[in-house]
Amino acid sequence: MATSSSAPRILVVDDDADMLQLLAMRLQSAGYRVTTTGSAEAALAQLELERPQLVISDVRLPGRDGLALFDEVRQRHPALPVILLTAHGTIPDAVEATARGVFGYLTKPYDSRELLEKVTQALAVAAPASPVAHADEGWRTGIISRSSRMADLLAEARLVARSDASVLLRGDSGTGKEVLARAIHRASARAARPFIAVNCGAIPEALLESELFGHVKGAFTDATSNHKGLFQAADGGTLLLDEIGDMPPALQVKLLRVLQERAVRPVGSSQTHPVDVRIISATHRDLDAAMAAGQFREDLFYRLNVVALTLPNLGERREDIPLLANHFLDKLAAKYGRKLSGFAPEAMKALIAAPWPGNVRQLYNVVEQVCALTTTPLVPLALVQRALRTPSVQVLTYAEAKRRFERDYLVGLLKLTDGNVADAARLADRNRTEFYRLLQKHELTPGHFQSRARGEGLSPSGDNEA
Incomplete structure (x- = not known):
């Protein structure tokens, strides 16, 4: 399949040559341009030559690891999203990186559909400030869209x-x-x-x-x-x-x-x-x-x-939100004499997910507010939440907070163990019967956490024992 020269470029980093080739093939077949490297150092060198729209990196790399690469990318290119690929043992590191601003992570072996969905979401966040305009499109000046x-x-x-x-x-x-x-x-x-x-x-x-x-x-x-x-x-x-x-x-x-x-x-x-x-x-x-x-x-x-x-409302054309937000930011930064480089990835994710009852006019007002108030080149999440009147800290009752923590803890264990109940119960220091009761209480099915490659031919109990 031929790849368009205007297609988004993705930089993939992995020291496993087979995995690197497989990832490149899947992304290229989806229409993306792909550059591959085998180490964090090579990836940083490649970033100096050509800036991609997305970085996908394994966490475990020789020399500087994927987390250190993420930190360096965030420092050099704050608005460039990074997706981490992680094996079971590195999930806690990936969760920590997510809290620090990484766009997301996928566990190995990953599902191709999930990979492409995550890539689509990340590229929406990293959208250019304005769409490519054709010479005969002066009639639609002011209409920013790619939907x-x-x-x-x-x-x-x-x-x-x-x-x-x-x-x-x-x-x-x-x-x-x-x-x-x-x-x-x-x-x-x-x-x-x-x-x-x-x-x-x-x-x-x-x-x-x-x-x-x-x-x-x-x-x-x-x-x-x-x-x-x-x-x-x-x-x-x-x-x-x-x-x-x-x-x-x-x-x-x-x-x-x-x-x-x-x-x-x-x-x-x-x-x-x-x-x-x-x-x-x-x-x-x-x-x-x-x-x-x-x-x-x-x-x-x-x-x-x-x-x-x-005319569709903004919720029906969410893929246009990054384009519009960046366009308005460039326009308003010039108006206010500010030097702004864009939105932090988590701030853009909040804009994309917002309900927008006031549509494009409301989006413009939100961008104008954050433009006037930001003190950093990259607009942070807190300012976007403030402009959207979204509480930055959600206040929960003790019972609800406990329930959410317990469910999130169980989900993390099942992801870590690839849906193996015996291993998950052992890590939680609970017997298997009690652990099953907890799973039933939170309506969690172990089989949903098993990868497709390892999930074939497993026992219906979900124990996944050899």
């Missing part, structure tokens, strides 16, 4: 842009509806003409009519001169009616008339003025429910909803 969900949406948007059809953009608050509307305008034949946006829910009803359609002198108390509305200002271009679902019913009737007649009549005037405007509307509201409740006109809805595009 398939967004790629499909953008392909539809560009197709729609070629026509003059009205577009209804749906999506939660903060998903980027105005950004997409501007992109559609840039990709259209109207790109050289004005793009004007108005938030229909942010302007009082009495002023919104005048803002949209204009007014003549003397139309009302403060009308001291003629005023062109936004429809006339956008003539030949595009008008975005943001939060169209919040438009008052009386104005919905007047808007429908403008769309039907393609002409506006300013407030207080008896004359109409022809306008040539492409309408894009946007809403976070459920317009179907609003129509059923009599709050939104069906005839206006069908005028606006010639083509509907729905």
